[in-house]
Amino acid sequence: MPSEVISNLVKNPQGIYLDATFGEGGHSLQILENFPQATVIGIDKDLQILKWGEDRLKVYADRLKLFRANYTDMDIILKGLGVDKVDGILFDLGVSSYQLDYEERGFSFQKEGPLDMRMDIHSGKSAKEIVNKIEEKKLEEIIRQYGEEKFARSIAKRICANRPLKTTEDLVQAVKEGIPVKVRSKMRKHFATRTFQAIRIYVNRELDELEDGLNKSLNILSHNGRIIVLSFHSLEDRIVKVFFREKGKEGVLQVITKKPLTPSPEEVKFNRRSRSTKMRVAEFI
Template identity: 40%
Template sequence: MAAPRHVPVMLDRVVELLTPALDHEGAVLVDATLGLGGHSEAVLQRCPLARVVGIDRDPEALRRSRERLAPFGDRFTGVHAVYDEIPDALEDLGLAAVSGVLFDLGVSSMQLDLPERGFAYAVDAPLDMRMDGTTGDTAADVLNTYPAADLARILRDYGEEKFARRIADAVVAERAREPFTTSGRLVELLYDVIPAPARRTGGHPAKRTFQALRMEVNDELRVLERALPAAIDALEVGGRVVVESYHSLEDRMVKRAFAAATRSEVPDDLPFVPEGSEPALRLVTRGAEQAPGDEREENPRAASVRLRAIERVRPPSPTRPSRPKPRGVA
């Protein structure tokens, strides 16, 4: 089996943003989406005082990254978990707070490059798409069991697919004849259903459907919704959270979480901010940063990246929760 290629997106900028938080004895970075360990390797090389806790739900990615990062010895610890389980992972390791958390969201290069994982539409392979292939429903399960309305919602919301309902109805009709098992048959259906003019623009006609199925199979948005406040809560003073997102819904969620964490609770009409009422966090990036043009040309995955970073400047106030409670919670 050939080794998957892995080109970390905006690697130098990510390390640049994390370095101020990791430049002290005992610094700990949580690489919440470890993948093949490209970002972690760069941090361990360039931030000699830091150690890395790498989290990944994919056992194969974890195995490969452990091999890659073995030369760093006990400066690297790999954890098999989903990244919304950051609090549990830190508790198990006896860590009360960390210096940084990195999220590089979406599918990893390894998962795309291994045909048997079913993430890629360019080859005919089993419709799996689970980041952790040991548990949960597959993409085939979704296609073969979801009602047409739910399939259409997923394709529309997660894939931004204009022909979501037409595709969903075609899937339901086709699966009645024979259940879906491989990606090739799904790609054929998409070519049949999506009108020819639409197929000629916006990339491969299967791209949006495959993205939507992957996000549903791995519950990506709900996991991220839980993980962001957990990461912010885990920061020590001076610690930073850095997020690379590749989907508009992901970036919107990051933007909202960072805005809420940096918002002052002092009324707008108050002429000054009383001491101790300043926000506990500040935005490090101005808006969302994008990859430079030369990187977008060399690495197609960099074209859609949006990078944001936040820093804790004060400890959370003991008189109020460090993040808003979900609606409906007393």
């Protein structure tokens, strides 16, 4: 939904915009290309992807400032730049195509690679450490809570029985053993989708960081500045919905999208990964 994102985000053509999840720089590129006087501050905690995006957008280097950082540090980054407020903030959550496509990052259940799943490979525990070290009950909880997986208990059991797990394929195999064949054969999505999502969210502390990032946004948004969040599963979307609703009640934000916007069937046909995207927009009052 790139054009809807940009039309909802950019209200001041000369403004400063924060791309909190820069990734491959797709959204930043749209802003810089369409608004020759706008500036973008891009953050990503994945150094590899950031370097790749930096190279891709190098013609805009004079209006693009990039940081390998966590977006939860957005206030510190702005302070360092001597920037007080920004005119809009974009969170495009989840993993990037780049991260999914490189098997050595261990995000994909469709490609064999080491079990890693860290967006920032320099910090935190990898998926391998989590699945091999955490006790079965806790593993079950993670898979149920962050994957909304009905078979969390039997999957956790199979993971523990198959230890040590080394690769994404080992995890796929444990999940396969944990879900009855009859159920598996009728699933619309790949049977490992929910477990991989759960482990990834836990490894990267995604939901805690989202809450933190949304709260920090309120300190750096200018009057009428907008927050846009693109989320990919119900757990993220619920956090955004509740945050916008609460801040709406407090008179801090005006919610622009009463219901989340979703991609058109044409876009989904063109880009299958976009099919579960939900976009919410709010304006700082």
